Amino acid sequence: MRMSERHIVSLLKRNRILLVSVALALFSLHLALTDRRDTTRAFVLKEALSAMAGPLQRAVLAAEHSIKGVWSDYIYLMEVKDENDSLKKTVLRLQEENNSLKEDVNQNARLKQVLDYKENAGFATIAAGIMGLDLDGWTKTITINKGASEGVVKDQAVISPFGVVGRVIEVNSHSSKVLVNLDVRSDIDVLVQRSRVKGVVEGTGGDGLTLKYIRQADDVQVGDLILTSGLSGTFPKGLVVGEVTKIEKSRESFFKYVEVRPKMDIQRLEEVLLVRDSGFFTQE
């Protein structure tokens, strides 16, 4: 090999990377500059490159779509949760309002009933609300929200549209205690509506009443309505007390044992009427 040839080979070896780079650069430049004019030449390369890039880009877009979908669903669910919480609160508020309105409607109906009864009773009354009930022990009393200031006096009759409730046993300035007719200390002069047989109804301390002093020969039947006789002067005549539910005859006793179920349910009672007039003595 001659000197000049060796020199050229050495130069080429030293700059081989540069030469390769220039060759590749020129190839690329040629391809770039002829890209638009000579479509067939770059066609294969373009196809190959797009075949590589296309699926990857589609995969990225699909992943983006999925992530966006999950995110938007999550946000949507969060909004739904907030909306759900808000709606739950609204439902609770509306339920409370509804309960309050129902209560008002019920109270209105009860008060109307009391008012109707009061207007048609034929005697003056004072309406009162029940503040408290003491029905658990042997005593059966209720506390009402009217007292001496409102004209309540001791032994005043307490009634309701459903029947006799009891009588006032204790009077305070703005409240009073009423002895319910279920109390063992309670006794009310009554008569049997159908046969006009008279007797006395006493509380049993439980949920019922007993009709006393009914002789074996007296005409009393199960189902008979028991009314106030007006003899004691406390209760007006003709108020419903209860209904006969059981009669026991005994040869050993002079009187019958008669059980009476009160017409009014003290547990459900919320308003009562106090009879203002006094002296309901009747003469039969």
Next chain:
Amino acid sequence: MKESLLFLPLTVIYLAIKSTLFPAFPAPDLPLIIVFYMAYRKAGFEAVLLGFVLGYIEDAFSAGIIGSTSFALIAVFIAVNLFSRKVQFSTPMMRGGGIAAASAVKGIIIYTIIRASHAEASFLSTVVLQAVVTGATSPAIILFLSRITAWVSPQSFKDNVN
């Protein structure tokens, strides 16, 4: 070789994401940074071929003129290879400046080819903005590249990564 096998899929994933999710976003020019990184460290055939291939891949993803990016990257490779004999890109500042300049060279080349093809291109976004973004982000990206390079090919006494 290991580096090329690592950088190639990394670039493909990067370009796939960039071209689909952030097509208008001025993202760093990763192929250019890789070529620069390879050129100033060990300018072998592997680096030239990687630049050549990365250029075509970038053209494929960006739907540009086939061959333009490859030509620009090889031109950058040659320039960096020649400059690295005179200038040491040893500090992040030097690398950032060098890469910004290389990006500007690449941008000018591509802009010229695009204009030569009678197509429209914005000099500001193709050259200036891309050079600024790539130069500013390159130190961090080169640090990342050197870390993963060290991870795939443990450093030997003679092989100075940076």
